[in-house]
Amino acid sequence: MSAGQQPPAHRVVxxxxxxxxxxxxxTPGRPDALIYVEEVDLTVIIPARNEEAxxxxxxxxxxxxxxxxxxxxxxxxxxxxxxxxAMVERYASAWPHVRLLRTGQRLGVSYARNxxxxxxxxxxxxxxxxxDVVAEGWVRAIGEAVEEHGFVTGxxxxxxxxxxxxxxxRGRADEHRAPTFYGIFPSVHGNNFAIERDLWHLxxxxxxxxxxxxxxxxxxxxRAWLRGVSLFFEPSAVVHYRFRRRPxxxxxxxRAYGACRPLVARRLYNATRRRPxxxxxxxxxxxLARHVPDVVSRDGRANWAWVAGNRxxxxxxxxxxxxxxx
Numbered sequence: 001m002s003a004g005q006q007p008p009a010h011r012v013v014x015x016x017x018x019x020x021x022x023x024x025x026x027t028p029g030r031p032d033a034l035i036y037v038e039e040v041d042l043t044v045i046i047p048a049r050n051e052e053a054x055x056x057x058x059x060x061x062x063x064x065x066x067x068x069x070x071x072x073x074x075x076x077x078x079x080x081x082x083x084x085x086a087m088v089e090r091y092a093s094a095w096p097h098v099r100l101l102r103t104g105q106r107l108g109v110s111y112a113r114n115x116x117x118x119x120x121x122x123x124x125x126x127x128x129x130x131x132d133v134v135a136e137g138w139v140r141a142i143g144e145a146v147e148e149h150g151f152v153t154g155x156x157x158x159x160x161x162x163x164x165x166x167x168x169x170r171g172r173a174d175e176h177r178a179p180t181f182y183g184i185f186p187s188v189h190g191n192n193f194a195i196e197r198d199l200w201h202l203x204x205x206x207x208x209x210x211x212x213x214x215x216x217x218x219x220x221x222x223r224a225w226l227r228g229v230s231l232f233f234e235p236s237a238v239v240h241y242r243f244r245r246r247p248x249x250x251x252x253x254x255r256a257y258g259a260c261r262p263l264v265a266r267r268l269y270n271a272t273r274r275r276p277x278x279x280x281x282x283x284x285x286x287x288l289a290r291h292v293p294d295v296v297s298r299d300g301r302a303n304w305a306w307v308a309g310n311r312x313x314x315x316x317x318x319x320x321x322x323x324x325x326x
Contacts, residue, residue: 042067047130062134150199192239218260
């Protein structure tokens with residue numbers, strides 16, 4: 001389509017930025033900075049940074065999905081230094097409904113997901129991660145569920161991509177229902193949820209100031225709950241979830257997860273809503289003490305590191321947000 005030419009009237013189209021440059025006028029010398037694309041019913045967004053090792057497995061699972069509605073896949077490359085972007089370009093050349101977006105200079109999954117929504121053409125957007133694998137029928141299940149309910153999350157399957165001992169250590173609740181924040185409000189799985197695009201914008205998207213993993217999901221869910229938006233759990237929308245394996249990675253991930261909870265508790269308090277008990281995590285401290293002998297084995301160290309990271313994160317987050325949550 002030449003510059004200045006309007007798209008055919010019979011096609012539903014919108015303008016989408018090719019990159020995540022700051023909003024405003026087109027970049028000088030870049031007449032192609034905006035492109036016309038057809039609108040679809042669902043955009044699947046994958047934020048990705050250095051996911052070359054696992055992304056192909058996820059993309060293979062997605063392009064094999066069957067649904068009789070128009071949909072697309074958008075991978076948001078968040079300044080990867082490996083071959084992530086080149087891999088996505090190869091898929092895009094073979095499957096026209098796969099697109100690559102590149103972020104600007106900022107890092108962070110919240111920023112990358114916001115960029116993905118800004119570049120989406122779907123009436124609804126769905127999210128999954130580059131290191132997981134969607135199950136057969138996921139696109140149809142989550143696409144039809146979000147059309148009916150507006151805000152949905154799905155189930156996480158733990159066995160396929162993880163050692164059985166690690167899967168068992170996390171429990172099975174995520175396979176059967178949406179997670180909750182201490183039973184106060186339901187939360188999405190950030191790697192398996194969908195929302196109407198208009199509702200996403202109404203809620204303000206992800207808070208880009210939150211960089212801790214999972215914190216952005218819980219905080220976004222909190223804002224939806226405070227606005228009276230119901231979260232629907234769709235059990236047939238399944239994602240095979242990949243855990244971290246090394247104790248150091250698990251500790252860092254657990255620390256980030258734990259640090260977000262006092263932040264959310266503080267925001268509940270500021271909204272004059274019930275917050276969790278300050279001693280809600282006491283059982284985890286007891287578990288750590290009882291399982292110190294387990295660190296002699298690899299699996300034992302992995303499990304212990306995850307729980308220890310969570311507890312350390314709770315303490316650090318409590319100090320930072322002035323909200324005690326042990």
